[in-house]
Amino acid sequence: MKTADFKVISHRQIADHIFQLILTGEEAANMTEPGQFVHVQIPGKTAPLLRRPLSIADAEPAAKQCTLIYRAEGPGTKQLAAAGEGDVVNLLGPLGNGFTSAPEQDGKAVLIGGGIGVPPLYYLAKRFAASGIALDIYLGFRTKGEVFLQKAFADLGQTTITTEDGSFGEKGYVTDQIKALRGNETFYACGPRPMLRAVQEAAESKAYLSLEERMACGVGACLSCVCESARSVNSPYVKICSDGPVFNSAEVKI
Amino acid sequence: MKTADFKVISHRQIADHIFQLILTGEEAANMTEPGQFVHVQIPGKTAPLLRRPLSIADAEPAAKQCTLIYRAEGPGTKQLAAAGEGDVVNLLGPLGNGFTSAPEQDGKAVLIGGGIGVPPLYYLAKRFAASGIALDIYLGFRTKGEVFLQKAFADLGQTTITTEDGSFGEKGYVTDQIKALRGNETFYACGPRPMLRAVQEAAESKAYLSLEERMACGVGACLSCVCESARSVNSPYVKICSDGPVFNSAEVKI
Amino acid sequence: MTDLTVNLPGMAMDNPVMTASGCFGFGKEYSQFYDLNTLGAITVKAVTAEPRSGNPPPRTAETNSGMLNAIGLQNPGMNKAVAADLPFLEDYDLPVLVNVAGNQQDDYVNVVDHLSRQAKLSAFELNISCPNVSCGGLQFGSDPESAYKLTKAVKNTTEHPIYVKLSPNVTDITEIARAVEEGGADGLSMINTVLGMKIDLQSSRPLLGNERGGLSGPAIKPIAVRMIYDVSQAVSIPIIGMGGVASADDVIELMLAGASAVAVGTANFADPYACPRIIGDLPARMHELGWKSAQDLTGRSWNHCKSPLSTLR
Amino acid sequence: MTDLTVNLPGMAMDNPVMTASGCFGFGKEYSQFYDLNTLGAITVKAVTAEPRSGNPPPRTAETNSGMLNAIGLQNPGMNKAVAADLPFLEDYDLPVLVNVAGNQQDDYVNVVDHLSRQAKLSAFELNISCPNVSCGGLQFGSDPESAYKLTKAVKNTTEHPIYVKLSPNVTDITEIARAVEEGGADGLSMINTVLGMKIDLQSSRPLLGNERGGLSGPAIKPIAVRMIYDVSQAVSIPIIGMGGVASADDVIELMLAGASAVAVGTANFADPYACPRIIGDLPARMHELGWKSAQDLTGRSWNHCKSPLSTLR
């Protein structure tokens, strides 16, 4: 594992507050597992104390490129948004365990993303599509202005967009859409906790959930980023950074 | 009094660790008194907590320009050194009381600068030269690589340079040079404490000393920047930022 | 419309933002920048009975997101303060909180007695927490018994409300807070600076003339928030919160923690317009977060169902 | 040649830089980044008798130049630590300091007794200063009498040297330091985190799951320097200094203040290579400042003519 400097190839706003950052660097060669994340050192004269975890939204390991998609919200991500072409961004990663299981033979993959949980699903969708796995994609956003990647996803599989205010796609929550599903689907979800909880409940078959928690080290050393385990007795928590961020839905209490 | 944004017109290194920063801004119109200083907010994504006091090395009030010359030494000034053309630097000032007294009729002005105390003397020298006042200028540096402005000063008056290691000009301290002087000179000095002390002792006639001390507010409110007063009984300290930085040598114990 | 007014004993404030003692002189310097009436209130530099010369320089040093100061209560003494400094503020229409310091109980009583009769002011702030003087000050701030007695003695001296300024350099700040409340304090100010030090690597000696200094600025804000949170639940007198406040968000955070008003110190140095800027930003920021009145903020981090609500969220 | 070696009870270190407890797990994670033998020593996460689950998340929050944590001593318990975690470090040739925590005196004694017999380690660090647990921990750190007794009891249990880790959240840290020295402590570790809190403006609730947390990082360095400066003059046992160290300059500053070795905590999170980077930078920086040996740095801010000098400046 390493920290490595990446160079900004392109950086642009793709929706309200949402930025797409394309980077190049040797370490991108190792970014082969969708669902992993990088721990980003915010560039600037004085960096914030801690790195910021961001999912790998896309990667071309051979071309040594990767894409991060993030919401410029707090001070750190707002400062990141100022990085320009040619600037250097230091990444620690790829970190954690991603989406490693494919759906069962002939099964369908149902991808469910909410808001800023959508990015890692893109890299996953690309992989599944390339392997010929059938995809049903449900993406939820607050409002029209915050919708992103819908075309990119639509190219890969059947894509349904929901917005809370109905300003784009279906009105309501992405989880309303999946209630009807009952079959041999395998669920792959990333988004806010209530959404993940709904998926956990709805999913009779297998579900893989990508979790978020505040992190410090990003590598499993500080015990910041825990989530209650549904299994273990002795150690009641799992570490999202190193045991996750993707968990089998049966492993975690959320 | 105001804080105001200035724009960088030019910024270049003029000697080892020494930078010359030329700025333009409306407030430069008020920079008419040599020896005053500005309190500089270091630009950057995250500014240091406090401003940095820097003397006005030169100003063209009509043209709304001013020049700062500084040594990039600690974290703040090193960060300042990264400001590029067109960048914005916020200044509070002009602050304090400068060199307000001319030499007596027919008297000579002896300017004595040490290291990073040299810059404010330049603006003073220009003023004196323009008023036809005869100038003797003594500038001391550590070593050849750190000498700056010698040509600019030489254009304005008789200029003697000393270096501690003899690598340029006379070897030794600038204060060795002035011991011989005894007459109707008025001294104007800025530089390290030992130098100012030597000037204070050497000067039989009048001397004006520009002092430095660590500052917080820069405007007289916090009592950070005091120097022992040679006069007052009740309040044993003077404030360098608002009573000075230039004092009549008889006013201060240094 | 966002209602910014807050009411503290002796101080009816148009907004909850005031200046912190020692960071604003007696107001004169900053009156060159803006109309002081913009402020919710003003706290002046510590006044002692006799003139004090303070500590030798250097008196300040920068640290990460903070600064150390060891001014040492330099001030002209109460007579000169009454004659030369405090009158300046009479031209303004805002509450004036006068910070008072001393070595022993009688000093505080003397100054408060003298100023109560001679000066126009709204309330006193007893500085029992200055880390930068060798005797007095801090010791009252760390011993509940003497803090109680001091407060009581001062209360007997004046009709003016008394705020006691607490030191963070104690094991249990709620203990001191309760003691001064019992002693009759009308309010608390907290926190004073945190004891700290910086060493100059070139000389290998402490950088400050007085060796140790008081840490202020954003670095200490989490400490202030914690202490205000704890103390506001332990006493029922209002708290003037301070420690690293530099934005409207910081004001809101300290008020949610339990402060009824907030003082700005160190932030004035980098930005002389800090206070009016913060006051200007407050209404919009409060509106964004769903708050209608500044008074509603106080203690809301622990007191969710405080009633009656002056407004409903 | 700059001599970086330092010698502390039970720990002969190649250089004065070690890891701080809780910020480096049991070493395994960071061994992916560099050879742990580069370190002067390693301190592992607190071990308790029984497994501890720690506090509910969120457990960390960023502050200005600092972070708050409320991990709450999550650890697998001494049995699993001995079986699964500590053996990993046996492959390395460096001193291992084992941090021990508990609710009451017997807990500490049990853990130390058990580990002394079952594990390979160099010394113990008694964590009597964890701000993130409701009982035990911090109370030993703020009461000289119980700190003395605890130290004494643990000393009677083991042959291994004992370092006691002090809390900064006290009125007079030198009092506790003297008490544990008297109790037989071989060294001190200081400082643990400073109690702090952050409020989430969106929810208007404390951000951390455990409400309060411990402040670490550069923000607290001036506090650490002051306390090390004071304590090193009050006791004659060595001090492992910590609090905001992120550079070679910081190591030098804490040692000049009075530390004999220095631990790096929070800085590992932003830069997993923080320790080897700092160790790499030390010789050149010491040379620039005129120091030949790390041992000479200790306490030089107050002890100018300490003799004998191992080298002359």
Ligand SMILES: Cc1cc2nc3c(=O)[nH]c(=O)nc-3n(C[C@H](O)[C@H](O)[C@H](O)COP(=O)(O)OP(=O)(O)OC[C@H]3O[C@@H](n4cnc5c(N)ncnc54)[C@H](O)[C@@H]3O)c2cc1C
């Ligand atoms: C594994 C993982 C993957 C993520 N992937 C993405 C992504 O692809 N795109 C995206 O926009 N966001 C993602 N997030 C959330 C992202 O990390 C936070 O939005 C970001 O750290 C906020 O930083 P800030 O500077 O904007 O906020 P600040 O307020 O400056 O943050 C302060 C501290 O809190 C932490 N923090 C604040 N909010 C969150 C949060 N929601 N989750 C975790 N830590 C937080 C920060 O990391 C920092 O340590 C991911 C989080 C995790 C844990």
Ligand SMILES: Cc1cc2nc3c(=O)[nH]c(=O)nc-3n(C[C@H](O)[C@H](O)[C@H](O)COP(=O)(O)OP(=O)(O)OC[C@H]3O[C@@H](n4cnc5c(N)ncnc54)[C@H](O)[C@@H]3O)c2cc1C
């Ligand atoms: C009235 C006045 C005029 C000055 N004019 C000049 C000038 O024209 N050119 C120039 O190079 N320098 C000048 N100085 C000194 C300059 O202010 C310091 O070199 C500078 O502040 C150091 O900041 P830093 O970021 O490099 O160091 P840091 O180590 O980051 O500084 C930390 C803190 O210490 C203060 N500080 C450190 N050294 C000094 C110092 N020598 N004097 C005052 N404060 C200090 C800083 O202002 C800051 O608050 C002047 C100082 C004063 C008081």
Ligand SMILES: Cc1cc2nc3c(=O)[nH]c(=O)nc-3n(C[C@H](O)[C@H](O)[C@H](O)COP(=O)(O)O)c2cc1C
């Ligand atoms: C330079 C300086 C001088 C101070 N002088 C005093 C004082 O005279 N009396 C007092 O009670 N507090 C004094 N303080 C403490 C402040 O009033 C305030 O409690 C502290 O600085 C924390 O607030 P801040 O972080 O906003 O500065 C002083 C602080 C500074 C920085």
Ligand SMILES: Cc1cc2nc3c(=O)[nH]c(=O)nc-3n(C[C@H](O)[C@H](O)[C@H](O)COP(=O)(O)O)c2cc1C
């Ligand atoms: C996430 C985290 C966990 C910690 N866990 C422990 C612990 O288990 N035992 C202990 O004695 N100190 C613990 N500490 C305190 C550190 O060891 C250290 O004393 C403190 O963080 C100051 O150093 P720093 O500023 O370099 O981090 C922890 C600190 C952090 C940030």
Ligand code: FES
């Ligand atoms: S962030 Fe440190 S253990 Fe996960």
Ligand code: FES
């Ligand atoms: S810097 Fe504040 S009084 Fe001079």
